[in-house]
Amino acid sequence: MIKVVILGAGNVATHFFKAFKKAENVEVIQVYNRSEASLEVFKSNTQTTSDLAKLKKADIFLVCVKDDAIEALISKLSHLDGIVAHSSGSVPLSTSAKRNAVFYPLQTFSKQTEVNFKEIPICIETSVAKDLPVLKQLAHSISEKVFEISSEQRKKLHLAAVFACNFSNYMYSIAEDLCNQNEVPFEVLSALIKETAQKATLHSPKSVQTGPAKRNDQATIKQHLAQLNNADYKEIYKLLTQSIIQQDGKKL
């Protein structure tokens, strides 16, 4: 049985708590939070405390507080014998605890939505080699996708996620705007958007690239540019088209 103490009571903490509750061989023996009020929801299911001095003995202390509060909290946990793992994508592995680790679920969480953890990749990292097996075991207890990722890799992953998620969403957003301008329901594009995402995750996105830029179809590209009257969108269309054409040129 892996004994876990969760520190924090926000979205990530709540989702972890629910997932571990269903997991075999894992027990959340305590939830800590600075403010007592947010602990209410946990009280019927486990012990709670707002006093760091009263943390129980556990195998893993899982820090689920805001990025800018992580290091300050971990620095107060240097006396603990268990693994101290934070759950952030952008904060490096700490050096303040005895046994520092990262246990980072790569997904956006909102309080309302139920989460299927099985599909969510857990990125783990530790500076203490002997801690790796238990971190892996904990990750596998809730997810089928477990990856060992270094702090340096995690930084790059965060950058890659900006392209794959934030920027792709902005592309949807421009499409939505163009639909609205022309009284076409954006919903018409839903199936295609989901299919494109699905395809990209099954194959290499580079290998399934389609469209006028990919075909270097200059007639259509010109037509499209003439249709765009938003200066930003025009620039974006030009730059992405150029970049796709050039990439293909390099391949030859």
Add this chain to the structure above:
Amino acid sequence: MIKVVILGAGNVATHFFKAFKKAENVEVIQVYNRSEASLEVFKSNTQTTSDLAKLKKADIFLVCVKDDAIEALISKLSHLDGIVAHSSGSVPLSTSAKRNAVFYPLQTFSKQTEVNFKEIPICIETSVAKDLPVLKQLAHSISEKVFEISSEQRKKLHLAAVFACNFSNYMYSIAEDLCNQNEVPFEVLSALIKETAQKATLHSPKSVQTGPAKRNDQATIKQHLAQLNNADYKEIYKLLTQSIIQQDGKKL
């Protein structure tokens, strides 16, 4: 019973044929194709011909040939009494037949993949008002998503799809490249990519935009730009970030 003749024997024709076969109140009474060889697969299920003079009498003649062959084929069908509908996203409504129409499924088809037509939007258009009901009925027989879209709107939709699909796929492709460069499995991003697409189709993508640009988090933006050593990717990161920040500025 709506009687349909399909003209063409490629991907779109084949997928339509299979879908109509399962539909109630629709019968594909004939498949035409210029070359006899491609008709083989249809022969056990319906009548076939490679001779335009032998087309049967039908309610709808569904033209599923390549974009640049559509107009030439329709011009040979001007004697027909039925509706002549092409299935292309980028070709305008013809004026060559007596009763011209468009019956356009907005999805990419490949021969191997089974298609769930229910989810695929069918965009219909006709110059003959009295033909609209039967076109709608035919569309609803295979899909739950039927939209009346004019040729002008279809042009804009095609442009919007370039952003929503071709360009979003290029964002995935850049993310994949960044992952490869840093020996992070691109698979780590799969769940997030699918969730982002899902979210955008459930809500307005503009309303669920996240990331450093959305937060105007200049420290992270600077860090990311410093990490990018591909000139194209750097330009794209800058332009999209700027555009997201500006859009938000306009809202204030």
